Amino acid sequence: MSISNVLAAFEQKKMRNEQEMERRKREVYLRVPQLKEVNAQLESLLSKRLMNAITGEPFDENKLNELRGKAASLLKQAGFPAVYLNPVYCCLKCNDTGFLPDAEHCECFKKMLLEDKLDSARLTDKSISFEHFSLDIFDDTPIEQDKSQRDYMLKYKDIFERYAESFPDCIPILLFAGSAGLGKTYCAKCIMRRVIERGYTAALYTAYRLFSMFHAHRLGEEIDLNPLFEVPLLIIDDLGTEPMTKNVTIEYFFDLLNERFSAGRHTIIATNLGFHELKLRYDDRIHSRLMDTRFSQKIIFKGKDLRY
Secondary structure: HHHHHHHHHHHHHHHHHHHHHHHHHHHHHOOOOOOHHHHHHHHHHHHHHHHHHHHHOOOOHHHHHHHHHHHHHHHHHHHOOOOOOOOOOOOOOOOOOOOOOOEOOHHHHHHHHHHHHHHHOOOOOOOOOHHHOOOOOOOOOOEOOOOHHHHHHHHHHHHHHHHHHHHHOOOEEEEEOOOOOHHHHHHHHHHHHHHHOOOOOOEEHHHHHHHHHHHHHHHOOOOOOOOHHOOOOEEEEEEEOOOOOOHHHHHHHHHHHHHHHHOOOOEEOOOOOOHHHHHHHHHHHHHHHOOOOEEEEEOOOOOOOOOO
């Protein structure tokens, strides 16, 4: 959802509240007809006060306060709250405009924008976050140099949080490698959530979907690839599961990596393939880009499949 669409959503919210206000008026006027005349007088005085403020003429607030008191008394006598006919707002800070008096976006506006970004990224599951990142699910049996799977994930969690918090001032490429079921996708999504929460845009594509788009584009279909090149953080999941297509897979993939790197954009890649397998499957240009320690950080996931 763009900012203009969020503003449109605020307009819809405002319209619903205005409809609720009209419903309340009908309800009250049916039981207390006298209030309709009192409110008409109030509206007239409020309009006069506004005009006087523009022209610089003085305005007597006493009559206004007197009518307000009378309206509140009539409401209470009829069993309604004294504020029942006050304007209805979901957010009292911005009166459902999305903006504060200093023209800054209200927190409710920022929250709606963030929720939409997370929804677009399919991150509505709040368990996918660093806050809910549980190390208890990882085995604590030593597997290498007296380090357990849990030890490795504790270290990796720290790396990933620092990456997300420093984004975009971080290394251009993160490469996750390791067998299936070790948490690569989950970790990538945790990074993605934190980056989005910090106000940046991120997108995740499975390799199968990504290369299907490349193939369709090669065949002349109207596929817009610009978002793949322009999104600040692109996550490619399950690299190596896509079908290899001549003149598509390697060419498009290298072009994507190269263009994103040249533009200073960031890419996270998760694969079940080993580094040698990556070299065999893709050409030396791609392997060199992924293995270059100046621009790429490699994380090897180890341990037991968490799904069993």
